[in-house]
Every structure is written in C-alpha cells, then in structure tokens.
Amino acid sequence: QKIRDQLPSWIDQERSWAVATLKIALPSLYQTLCFEDAALWRTYYNNSVCEQEFPSILAKKVSLFQQILVVQALRPDRLQSAMALFACKTLGLKEVSPLPLNLKRLYKETLEIEPILIIISPGADPSQELQELANAERSGECYHQVAMGQGQADLAIQMLKECARNGDWLCLKNLHLVVSWLPVLEKELNTLQPKDTFRLWLTAEVHPNFTPILLQSSLKITYESPPGLKKNLMRTYESWTPEQISKKDNIHRAHALFSLAWFHAACQERRNYIPQGWTKFYEFSLSDLRAGYNIIDRLFDGAKDVQWEFVHGLLENAIYGGRIDNYFDLRVLQSYLKQFFNSSVIDVFNPRNKKSIFPYSISLPQSCSILVGLSCCH
Template identity: 75%
Template sequence: MAAFASQALGMRELSPPPLNLKRLYAETLEIEPVLIIISPGADPSQELLELASETVGRENYHEVAMGQGQADLALATLRECARSGEWLCLKNLHLVTAWLPLLEKEMNAMQPKAGFRLWLTAEVHPKFTPILLQSSLKITYEAPPGLKKNLLRTYESWSAEQVSKGGQLTRAQALFCLAWFHAVCQERRNYIPQGWTKFYEFSLSDLRAGFDIIDRLFEGGKAFQWEFVHGLLENAIYGGRMDSLCDLRVLRSYLLQFFSARLLSPTHSRARKSSPFPTQISLPSSCSVLDYRGMIENLPEDDRPAFFGLPANIERSSQRIISSQVISQLRILSRSVAAGSKFDREVWSSGLSPVLNLWKKLNQGSSLIHQKVSPPSESQGSPILSFIVLEQFNGIRLVQSIHQSLAAVSKVIRGTSLLTADVHKLATALLNQECPLSWQNKWEGPEDPMQYLRAVVARALAIQSWVEKAEKQSLLTDTLDLSELFHPDTFLNALRQETARSRGCSMDSLKFVASWRSSISAATLQVKVGGLKLEGCSFDGNRLSENQHDSPSVSAVPSCYMAWIPQSAAGSYGPEECISLPVYTSAERVRVVTNIDVPCGGSPDQWIQCGAALFLTQQ
C-alpha cells in the first residue's frame, strides 16, 4: 500500500522529515500568512517561540490564543505588528471560524513593514474560510511518530535550566520518566484496540501539567511522595481522558513502574535489575539535559513492541486492523456521491442488490421469517429458561423486522410501492455502508451491514438448539458457545439468579469464578463455555505464556467452567497466581461481557500491558 501511494503521488516516501520551522522561515514573505494545520496532541507554540527569539528577539514576538472575547485584541495587535514589522501568532483559529472574514478584510487593507510575519494555527475544520486557506502558505504539524522522536521533541521543549533546576538528581530522572511515560501513552495509540481500546487525545498540555506536578513536589527539598503523582496523573490528567476500566488498568501499571522510589532512589539506581526501560536506556546520574538527549539518540528509529510491554507479534494484528480500516475507507470512497441524497432507481438497484441478495441467501431453507412466536409467559419458572425463550422471541422478531424493512426497500426499487421517509433513511444508511439505526436500536451488533445480517441470522438459528436443550434440561451439561447469544452478559446474570434461588441466598452474596482445570466444586450450577479466543498472549489451560514473533495474533483456548459461588467459598485460584482478563463480545473490544480469572506466572504488569483479552467471536 505504501509503495502504491508513493508511486501514485510521485513521492519518494510518505512520511516527510520532521518539520523544521527555521528552514521554512526562509520561504516566507511579510504579505503571506503562514497557516500551520495542527493535529490533536501537536502544538508548535514552543518551536515558534524559539525561532522568534533567535530571529527577531523574544520582545518582538506576540501571541494571541483565539477564543471568546479575543477578536478586538487580535486585530489591534495585528495592526501594531504590521506597522512596526514584528511577529504575531494567532492560535486556534478553528474556534473562531465566523470571525475569519473580518481577519481577511484587515489583512487585505494592510501594508506591512518588511520584517512582519503572521503565523496562524488551526485544526482541520469544515467551515474554515477557503480564501484565507488559498492566500496562506500551508504546512501540517503532527505529533512526531515513534518514541525516539517523541522524546527528542519533549527534550527540545525543555530548557537546560528546567531540567537541572536545584541540581536534584532524582528530579531530573523523574522528568525523564515523565517524558518516557508521555511518549508511551501517545505511541501506544498506534495499536488500537489492543494497546488502548480507542484513540485518546493525549497532548502537550498533559505533559506540561505532569511537569508542573513534579516541579512543585520537589520544591523545598521535602520527602517526595509518589502517591501524589500516581493519583493526579491517573485521576485528573491522563486517566481523566479515559472511560474504559481496562485502559485505566494499563495506565495505572505504567505509573507504578515509572514513578517509584524503587526506580528513582539514589541507592537503587546502580543495581537495577528489573528496569522498565529497554536495555539501551540507563538513567544518567546527572542533571544535564545533554546527557538525556544523548541517551535518547541511542534508541532505535523504529519502535519495538517491548517498549510498550506489548507482545512481539503485535505488528501482525495492527496490520490486520489497519488493512480492514483501509478496505472500509475504500468502500466509502467507491460509493457514488449522489447515492444517498435523492432517489435514483438505477443507483439504488445496483447499490442495494448485494444486501438484498445476501438476505435472501441467508434465509434460504429456514423458517425464521414466517415463524409464529408468542411473547414468553411469566410462568417459565427457571430464570435461565425464561432468558433463553425471551432471547429466541427477540431474535425472531428482529429477523422479521429486518425482513419487512428490506422488503419495503425492494418494493420501492421495483416501483410497486411509494417511497417513505423511513425507507429513504434505511436505504441511505445501507448505500453508505452503515448499519441502519433502526436495526442497531433493537440489537447492537457489527457496524458493517453485511456482517450485521450474518450475525443476526446465525444467532437466531443457533438459539433454537439452546431452547431445545433447556427444555430437556441438558443445557448445563453441554459445552456452550456464548457467541450464539444476542445478550451473553444477561445469560450469565440469569445463571446468577438461578444459583441464588437454588441456594436460597441473595444475588449480592455470590461471586463469579472460572476454572480451566476441572469443574468447580463449590458450585451448585455451572456452565462449560467453549469457543473463546485469546489475543495478547497464549494459554494452554495451565498458565499464560508470552507470544513469540511468529505466534498467531489470536489463538483458541481450552473450554472453561464458569459459576457463581458464595463470597466466602475459595475460588479455583489464589489472587497471586491468576489475573483477571476482560471477555469482549468481539475483537473490536467495544463491549465487555464479563471478567474471568486466568492462571499466570510472572508479574501482573506483563499481562496487563500486553493487552491480553478474551473474545467470544473473531469478527
């Protein structure tokens, strides 16, 4: 793909060298503003300030951060700078797109002095005025790729005085740990959803806030309290951006590793066997910024998965994910622009026939579409049986409602029915390769409509055998595949309810346990679950093991017994011999079904940072 894109664009390589503002300055003119297009997590202010200090002197450089009430100040400063030939930077213009025509008018009327330069920064925004775009010299400014460049940028933004302040060795080393931690948090985003489950906007402002905390805690030579750093970085700064417990657990594990007395106390710095850093890094016993820069220069250009605690085969899964993203983007590009806006029989017929044909094929030989189902009665007795009958009822109802909506689309294409707003909305979504909201509201499944239809029919058919087994009371003796259910988490809850009934205790007094060895002796009811997949490491039923470079990215694991037992009863594993891993519905890691204990050796950090997780299905 990279080779194809380079050839098509006529470029030697796709990633340009890091932006050098000093080189760029040679190309600028006083009458042409320089627009720096920034991405989240990248801020050129510091570099621009350094360039201005070198070129025109700090006192001749002015900055206005745009936002509420800054417009008049910005225009007044612009006139003053143009008259005296000084530099002005207007930051974050994407926040004031309605005001930009005024800025254009002012610029057209100006006759600036020779030394004047106008620098503008903005994130990409659909309402940014095209005239200002056309009349500016445009450059993009992104967070540097890779740990090494990330660390170098941080150390370029910190002055020698900032690093060596007070001559405190532990403080200088703690700042390096902060820079490393910040780089790891940003670069781990290249491995979504195994690194982080989603993209978090960690930015330079987080690094600054972290710097202030460390700076303040070292003031006055007091005894340093690492818990403050952990608490503030986890709850307020970096962790404040996160909404996933699994991601927070990874963050916490990094904080405990990088900010600890064990790593940074003067007596331990010589004999550190369990350093969290790669072999190329040993913390300098100095406060000089040059020593830290020199050490960073020794790092390899390309990131190694081990820098993040990720498994050696992560490249395979990240390439698989990027490939599927590219394919879905190519699909979106290949659809016709007019497809969704108005009804065109030709476009609708060719665009929707794959969906309609797939639906026909999926339902051949099955009676789901015409099956009569009545809502389950209250008198089922057993919570598990009630759940399964309800799951069957909802599954068949979902299939029938999808069938009605697709039949309506088909009739409009054939001309035997009139176009309604609902049909238009549904067809537009399908033409855009999106799963219609009216379907997702009934059951949240895959985003891709073709995958969604396959998933619905497969589950609706599989649930029939669950009902038969439950009626024969053989369900809990069979090996079950939870991916055959629409709501696997509710099934585990029904098991909890039934266990509580049979024991005559409250549901709150039960805990969820898993065993990979044998059945669970303390359980009155248990299920044997098969078909689970594991990513991030390997598991043979006895203990977790690291993935090697050539290990498959996702592997099957043995069947597992799951049950609810009294809080006081002993589980299958002691707390120090196992780790709790999330079980997601699919490899996209969007919805957690439950967490289960898996026996492991080694430090828990290893398994947390490698992004180990189980899935019911590999979509």
C-alpha cells in the same frame, strides 16, 4: 487446498494465497526467489526485521521494489518498515519521518509577510508553547492571541493591524470556526506592511471549506505527536531548556524528568493501536507534559523523601487520567504510573537495576546536562 499444495511446505496457510498471487502475477520473479530453499527462507521468514535481512545470494537479482513485494506476501506486518527502508535507500535519506516540530527552529525560518498556519487535532492547543517561545525570543508583552468565534472578528482585525504596526506576534486561534470570515482576513493581509519582527500564527482544525488562497499563502505545519517513541522523546527534550533540566543539579530530578518524557511518549504512542492500546483516542498533549513537569519540579524542591504516591495521584486524577473515561484504560494508566515513577526505577546508584522498565538499550541520563538527556533518546 489445491493452491496450498502447489507451494513449498514452509509457507504458512494464512500466507499461501498472497504467495500464490505473487506466483501468478510475477512468475519470473517467483522463479528467481527459489522459495523451494526452505532453510534459506525460514531464516528470513522468522527474522523480526526481515526487510533488513533479505537473502544475500538473491539481493543482486531482486530489485528493492521487488523485495517489498516479497515482504507483502510473506510478512505484511513489516510492510511499512520495508517501504520506509525502500524510500531511504532510493532517495538517499537517513530516515523518511520528518523532524519533530520545533517552534523555535520554525520561527527562525519564517518571514513577517508569511502567516504560519498550524493544523491541529481536536483538543490540541499550541498557544501556550507559542507564549513560551515569545517570552524567550521577544517578551511576553509582544505576544497577543484571539480565540476566534462569534463576535471576535472586529477584535481580530484590530489586533492584526496593531501587531503589524508594532512588530508584535499575534495568534488567531480556531479559524475553522469562522471559515466564512477568512476572505476578510485575506484582504487585510494583502494590505499590511508589517515590521520585520511581526509574526502571524494561525491555528485551525481540518475543514473542507477552508479558503484555498489562505492555505496557499501560509506556511503550513501539523501540530501532533511525532511518530515513534524515539522522536517523541526528542521533541520533549527539545521543548525543555538546559536550565529546566539542570535546575539544582539534581541527578534524581533528571531521572524523574526522563521517566516523565518516556511515560508521555508511551501514552501518546498507544493511541496508534486502538482499541488494543487505548479503547479510544485520548488527546494527551504538551499541556499534560507541562503539568507533569511542574509536579516533578515541585517534588524535588527541597524535599528529602520523594512522595511518589503524590505524583501518581495527580497524574492519574487531575492530568492524564482526567482525560480517560474508560475503567480498563485507567487501569493501564495506573500500571504505567507505578512502573515509571518509583524509587527502584529512578535510582542514581543503580541505573540498570533489575526492576528497570526501560529497554536494555536505553539508559537513564548520568548527568543533568540536556545533551546527555538527548543522547539517551537516540
């Protein structure tokens, strides 16, 4: 109570200790801030994006880093955003989050002598994406994969030599299961003289005994959902080809695919808020998105009336819902399915109808162009 009495009345009780700590640790900064000006600071304190609206009369007196300390004391819920803003302004960046993983773009930047190590989370598997990339860039016959485990070492070495000699692609999956064998792989890699079209893709979960030499010699990337709905949507649209979006030039189909991309992003983003979002981490992956795409594709294949119950049932019971083992999580999924996939949402004649579940700043694509779809993600 004594601490509270020494602070301006507009400061909430729950933030009084943090503000008092700031006052004791940095008295000169505290004095510069003029917290006694209640009108000035109430406006800042109640702003939903306070880190972007620091009082202009104080901005020149308080450094960017000191502004972070103010956010930490008054609005810790905005601290992460404030730190990202600080990094952007200090380093001259547009944003601090990396671009969503795009295997095609990554492939263009790689060399035949450098393995590509994809670090995956439990249950994730990029091999289908790699297969599709190989089909697009080379041919399906040029892509080979070996799921590592007991008894697969000799086959892996044999395939490695053949693919290097022929200039094919090879994916060795789940190397975390055979960490004791990795020095053998390193030795073989040092003796290879591959063709320039050869690529070695490796997948592994994080493992404390993973050989450091292989880590150092590989191009390392993480295979996980991008942070935020926007980047998730962009990754989905980058994974689809223009032909996939514009097939049959059906605008309803383009709307349904946008809803699918948004639904997929929402399901993945809720995993950041356990146990409020989901009760546990569910491995919703690109394979689920791919299955959802196939359902939408068949749904609009010559059908006059769209049976949304068909979509709800498959996504709930066989695909996304097949990963869920909690009744309350399943209810959330059911609610999402009813909101995202229904005739009132996917309506070309009324894209901003009152029942739309998309934020006001988001509009459904008004054509079947993938560029229009991408613009709706920004």
